[in-house]
Amino acid sequence: MPEQYQNGNSARQPGSVPHNVTHSQETGNRNSQNKSNQMTSSKQQAPRQQNSGSGRPQSRLPITEICGKGLDSWKLVKKLGSGSFGDVYLGVNSTSGEEVAVKVEDLKASHPQLNYESKLLNILKGGVGVTMVHYVGVERSFNVLVMDLLGHSLEDLMILSNGKFSLKTSLRIADQLLHRIEYVHSKGFLHRDIKPENFMLGRGEQCNTIYIIDFGLSKRFCDGRTHEHIAFNDKKSLTGTARYASINAHRGIEQSRRDDLEAIGHMLLYFLRGSLPWQGLPAKTKEDKYRKIKEKKIDTQIEELCADFPSEFTEYLRYVRGLQFIDRPDYDYLRKVFSDRFYAEGFINDGQYDWVEKLKAKEKRNRQQQQGTEGGTLNPSQRLHQSQENGEQPPNENTDDPNTTKQEPKSQTDGQDSTSGRKPSMAARLFGNLCRSHKRKNNPQRVGGA
Secondary structure (H helix, E strand, C coil): CHHHHHHHCCCCCECCCCCCCCCCCCCCCCCCCCCCHCCCCCCCCCCHHHCCCCCCCCCCCCCCEEEECCCEEEEEEEEEEEECCHHHHHHHHCCCCCCCEEEEEEEECCCHHHHHHHHHHHCCCCCCEEEEEEEEECCCCCEEEECCCCCCCCCHHHHHHHCCCCCHHHHHHHEEEEEEHHHHCCCEEECCCHHHEEEEEEEECCCCCCCEECCCCCCEEECCCCCCCCCCCCCCCCCCEEECCCCCHHHHCCHHHHHHHHHHHHHHHHHHHHCCCCCCCCCCCHHHHHHHHHHHHCCCCCCHCCCCHHHHHHHHHHHCCCCCCCCCCHHHHHHHHHHHHHHHCCCCCCCCCCCHHHHHHHHHHHHHHHHHHHHHCCHHHHHHHHHCCCCCCCCCCCCCCCHHHHCCCCCCCCCCCCCCCCCCCHHHHHHHHHHHHCCCCCCCCCCCCC
C-alpha cells in the first residue's frame, strides 16, 4: 500500500451497515474529527436513525443512480456513514431489489482510496468472509464502489451480549478470525487494523459468517512475484488501533504477520474480559495516551492478562509474541489450540452464538413495534404477549385500582368495535361488586393478583 495512505484514516466499512460504538477507540495515525464522523449511536443502527419512516433520505444525495455494466443499475436510498475517503450509502438494485452498500468518493480527493481498495478486494475475491464487489467506476464527478451490504459488527454484538462474550462464542470467533487472516496473508497482505468493528456478520444464509472488512491500512508484506519479504524497519509510526495493536507496532517496528495475530489475541481477551487493562488511561495528548498504552501493555504479564481463562489463551499470546519478523505463523496449530479447548469444555458446534437468540428477540420486537405503529394501538391480548416476550410483568386485568386502567385512544384504528378491549367504568365495577356482595355476604372480594 502506498505510504501516503498509511497515516490517513482508513475507509469506513466496505459494504456494511455502519457499526455502533459506545466508547471511543484509541486509533493511531487517524484524524480524530474524521473518526467521530464514522461513528454513530451504539443503541440503534444508523439507517433507522436517518430514516424518518417516510422512506426518503434525510440528506441530499450526491447522485441518485449508478449505471453499471450491462443491465445493472442501483438507486441510492440514504446515507449510512462517512469516512476520510467519502461516504457510504444504502443502494438498491433497480431490477432485483437487492440491497447493497455504495461507497462514493470525490474525484478530486487528495488521497483517493476506492481504486486501491477495489483492486485489493479483487485480489481477495472468492475467499470466505470477503465482501463481494458488484461494480466499480465513475459516476459524474465521483468514484463509486458497489458491494455487499453486511450486518452487525462484533462490537455491536458484544454490546448486545451485555458487554462480553462467553467462552464458547469466543472460541468459535477465534476459529473464524484465524481463517480470515490466514487467507489475507496468503495473498501477500497484512490487515494492520484489527478491531471488533472491522469484523462483521453477513446477512441471510451467511448470518453467522464473520467477514473481514476495511482494508484502508492494509499493506503488502511480500513481493507478489518473488515472494520476498519486506525489509525490517524500526523507525515506523504506529499504524492501526492502539487498543489492540501489538507491542512491536507501538515500538515503531514494521509490522508483519505476527502483528495481525497478536492484535487478534488482544481482541479475543477483550471479548472474554469485557475490557483491557490499558483502556481508559488518563492523558492530555494523543501521544501521551499512546505512550501510556504501550507501557501498560509491556508491563502487563501474559498470565495476568489471561487470568481466570483457559491456558490456551496464554499459549496463543506466548506463541505469536515469540515469532520473528519474517516467520510464517502456524495457523493450523493455533486453530487446533482453540479447537481442542472447545471440545474439552464439552461444547457442541451447533451454530449458536451468544447473539443469535438476542438478535431474533430484537428483530421480533422491532417488527411488533412497526406493526403497532402502522396498524394502530395493540389490543390487550397483543400487549400481554409483547410484555411476556420482553420479560415484563404483565398488567393485572383483575385489579380494581383505577390508576392501572389503560385509556384506549378515541379513534378506533385496530378494527375493533367500540367496546372491544375496554375495561368497565368505575361505576359499573362498583355496581357489579355490590350485586356480588348480596350473593356472597361472607366472602371477601379479592383485589388484584400476585
